[in-house]
Amino acid sequence: MTSTQVAPARESHVVSSRHRFMTRHASWIPVFAAIAILVAMVIGAQIYFDGDFLSPPLISSILLDNSYLLILAVGMTFVILTGGIDLSVGAVMSFTGMFGASLLRDGLPSGVVAPVMLACGALIGLGIGVLVQYFDVQPFIASLAGMFLARGLGFVVSLNSIKVTDSSILWLQRTRWHFGDWYVTATGILALLVVAVGALLLAYTRFGRTIYAVGGNEQSARLMGLPVARTKLLAYVVSGTCAGLAGVVFTAYTGAAYPLNGIGTELDTIAAVVIGGTLLIGGSGFVVGSMIGVFVYGMIKTIINFLGVDQSWTRITIGGLLLLFVVVQRVIVARSARRR
């Protein structure tokens, strides 16, 4: 008698706590979905290759090969959270790389060149932000202009690739700290550091919380007296600075700068951010999710390399995964709207 009374009560308690978790952490669900996909891919590959797939060097190399993408994705997350988009990141990365490499060739010390590269990225980001915020230009068009500008400036610096011989830039990539079979490079640490700083900025600072507020509803944020203009501007500056830093890392990674570097990188970055669960309408998403998105992207590339099939499958798979995640997000948004 008592047991029949208790059982449904406990069940409803379980349901309501799950319900509460789902509603309170609705914006984390896409991130969990991304982690699930990542785990499923790793397990699938592990089974397919008879356990020959997963190894510490392989995981280390994924971080190494995608550190520039990780840095770009962090900056892109800031912009997308405000409801904007930044198409210029790939071109800015390429331009700052070219500019930095040419300065290094002229004999400037890397301690001067690296900050200059970051400043260049920040400046282009600032320009895009001013166009978006003060002249009502659509983020898509404004960052497109930034992309053309950076691409062209890269060609102006030099039409050919510039080799980098500076030891401290190359040190970023060459030095590997080994922990057993694992290894990590300075670029990888830099990328993880950017992720950590980005996550902390968004979660715990006034600037970060304002970004979520602006992305959620710009009108409300303005009525609340939040500094909307300054925050939106800063989001583009953050993205530009990240692109400049990615330029440093990518130059170290390839050991040379080439004006055609980073074509299509902006799309890969946006794809990684969306796969990581950030909504393109803004206001919902996490830097950690973008990191997972980058790892999913890196894992797809690695698996396709392992399979030895045509590289064109990378793009098709990324496109397919992007679709899957967008549909999942769509379902989540529709459900939470219905619940309200």
Next chain:
Amino acid sequence: MSAVMKHRLFWPLVVLLALILLNTVSRPSFVRITVHDGRLYGSLIDILRNSAPLMLVALGMTLVIATRGIDLSVGAIMAVSGAVALTIIQDSGDPANPAVLAVAIGTAVGAGLVCGLWNGFLISVLGIQPIIATLVLMLAGRGIALLITGGFITTINSDPYKFMAQGYVLGLPFAFYVSLVAIAIVALIERRTALGMLTEAVGINPEASRLAGVRARGIIWGAYAASGLLAGFAGILYSSNIMAADANAAGLYIELDAILAVVLGGTSLAGGTFSIAGTVVGAFTIQTLKSTITFLGVPPAVTPVFMAAVVVVVVLVQSRRFRRFMGRLPARLRTWTSRTPDGAEAAS
């Protein structure tokens, strides 16, 4: 004068004429048109001919943008359609046979239509944001095109196929007639029926138009289907121009050019009222700008900087806030200059 200036085509036309003027001043032969073998030759004719793929894509983009959407996948659709057409022609072993060509072109345009329908399905039925839904195909489309061509650049030799981009009819390039027909059809369907008005209604306020009984789903779907279809045609023109299907280079960045052409033509990216005439002017402007860059001897590498400058100037001119700012500038300067002596007086 102010009525002329307020006309929506005023600024786009000013930009186009300024570009042509700039070219003529720096190289008078720019506007010269010579007749050779009953065909017209000259830089302006080249612009008419080369603008055809962009024109087709931009027309489709206009409809999509009018519904508050955007279609990033047009370049990839061009690559797919070119790959389909040339693979069929190459596999047939009879590249000059009109029947083979008809099948190839029909299939390729059909492939473009299917791509457009797919985009429309994602956006109008599943409700996915246009920029992301078309990004999927933009990423995957080139991969699909590479699979169709087997990773190679398919080349063919077929005079009838070549005719589409390089042939002449009545002294004018055939490609120009293709874009004329496309403009006429789109203008007729959109402006001589209620479709154009309904499209604008959906773009201006989707919710209000739904309450007014407009079937937004079909209209949005149709816009993306039209964009895919036109991109399919553009892919055929492009591949016919170089007689090769290059999955990586076909239609690269054409989505950006097309969006620019639409924006230059005065259609707002926020959707709503659109102008087909504006898009036509915009597409010619982009093509003229590209020729200008070549004529002026600007190294092709610096082209993007030029494009960036033009984009910034054009969007600033169109930005109401910027115009208001500039409009107030003379008055501000006047008050500033008149205030300075006053300030000096007050100080003394």
